Amino acid sequence: MKFGVFLPNGSNGYVLTEALKPYVPSYEHQKAIALEAEKQGLSFALPMIKFKGFGGATGYWDHCLEPFTLIGALSAVTQTLQFIPTVALLALHPAYTARMIATLSNISNGRIGLNVVTGWNSAEYSQMGLWPGKGFYDARYDYAAEYMAVLKDLWRTGRCNRKSKYWDLDDCHCLPQPEHPIPIVSAGQSPAGIEFCNEYADQRFVFGHPDVLDELEQQRGTSAQINYGTYVLMHLIVEETDKKAKRIGDEIIKKADTAAISNMMSSAQLDTNRGGTSEKTVLSLGKSLEEGNSAFNIIPVAHGSAKTVAMKLDEIAERTGVDGFMFSWNDFESGIRTFGQEVLPRMSCS
Numbered sequence: 001m002k003f004g005v006f007l008p009n010g011s012n013g014y015v016l017t018e019a020l021k022p023y024v025p026s027y028e029h030q031k032a033i034a035l036e037a038e039k040q041g042l043s044f045a046l047p048m049i050k051f052k053g054f055g056g057a058t059g060y061w062d063h064c065l066e067p068f069t070l071i072g073a074l075s076a077v078t079q080t081l082q083f084i085p086t087v088a089l090l091a092l093h094p095a096y097t098a099r100m101i102a103t104l105s106n107i108s109n110g111r112i113g114l115n116v117v118t119g120w121n122s123a124e125y126s127q128m129g130l131w132p133g134k135g136f137y138d139a140r141y142d143y144a145a146e147y148m149a150v151l152k153d154l155w156r157t158g159r160c161n162r163k164s165k166y167w168d169l170d171d172c173h174c175l176p177q178p179e180h181p182i183p184i185v186s187a188g189q190s191p192a193g194i195e196f197c198n199e200y201a202d203q204r205f206v207f208g209h210p211d212v213l214d215e216l217e218q219q220r221g222t223s224a225q226i227n228y229g230t231y232v233l234m235h236l237i238v239e240e241t242d243k244k245a246k247r248i249g250d251e252i253i254k255k256a257d258t259a260a261i262s263n264m265m266s267s268a269q270l271d272t273n274r275g276g277t278s279e280k281t282v283l284s285l286g287k288s289l290e291e292g293n294s295a296f297n298i299i300p301v302a303h304g305s306a307k308t309v310a311m312k313l314d315e316i317a318e319r320t321g322v323d324g325f326m327f328s329w330n331d332f333e334s335g336i337r338t339f340g341q342e343v344l345p346r347m348s349c350s
């Protein structure tokens, strides 16, 4: 079982609330988190990319440290942690991505994967003149498949001549090739996203909502061919008592940054790709902590004492058979420490 951290390289991490002190991301903070994660035996860290935040009273995600440069620095000061920087496909040519990943793989001695993000929020890209138009919502995983074909050619052979709907490459060179395998990661949730994962991803991230966990459990009993490892995304609130942890979670929802949430929902509403995260985002107001409330960016919360949280995570691992978890916290450094020192030793699936 592998455990990882969803790095808070965008302002305020993964909570949209006035109940916590807002912060802008800094390298020193990310470094402290990465070092603590390594110390507590976590396996991987994934930074996201957001080109335009959602504002509101807390300036949610208005600042975002760029993941490739961030990981360049973090991989140089760590020894064991694997890093999974996120590429926004519309913003980077695949030959550039291939070269940066080969460089990071070299710097880190093979501790690099790639999180592939198609883009679901047109405002981030249209501000740069990069949004292809309305049709891209539905075509995004088709584009992602083409992008992967170029990346794989470049990594395998150092060259690509692909001519397709999206690319016209003419003896495109990209050396060095990575000396280590590059695990591909995706968080596709819609039917098109899941199909993409099955074809191209080594790891898929899912939100640990009750309905998703039920689906994973059911799928386990079928002969459906799944070609990727499954990792569950959850937010942890671990306190001395169950009551205190729940109270903190409830307070975050009560003091939600409603303006930032409303901006996020307006963007999600435009997404025509059905059955994915955008649809869940639109319906996330009023959801419980477990179901993925908008104040937690729809990430479900496992809350309670260390014993309770260990039990909850064990129960999920046992019934779904997933390969690992990735977590966010209110305070990452102390959250990771508590997870490593108090939750992990109580877990039987670890």
Ligand SMILES: Cc1cc2nc3c(=O)[nH]c(=O)nc-3n(C[C@H](O)[C@H](O)[C@H](O)COP(=O)(O)O)c2cc1C
Residues within 6 Å of the ligand: 006, 047, 048, 049, 050, 086, 116, 117, 118, 119, 120, 121, 187, 188, 189, 190, 191, 192, 193, 194, 205, 206, 207, 233, 273, 275, 276, 277, 278
């Ligand atoms: C762990 C995780 C990391 C993600 N990172 C990003 C990101 O950095 N940038 C982004 O625009 N979307 C990000 N997403 C959104 C996904 O790439 C994906 O678009 C979303 O889960 C919706 O799935 P769908 O496209 O199948 O609807 C992330 C989602 C998850 C669960």
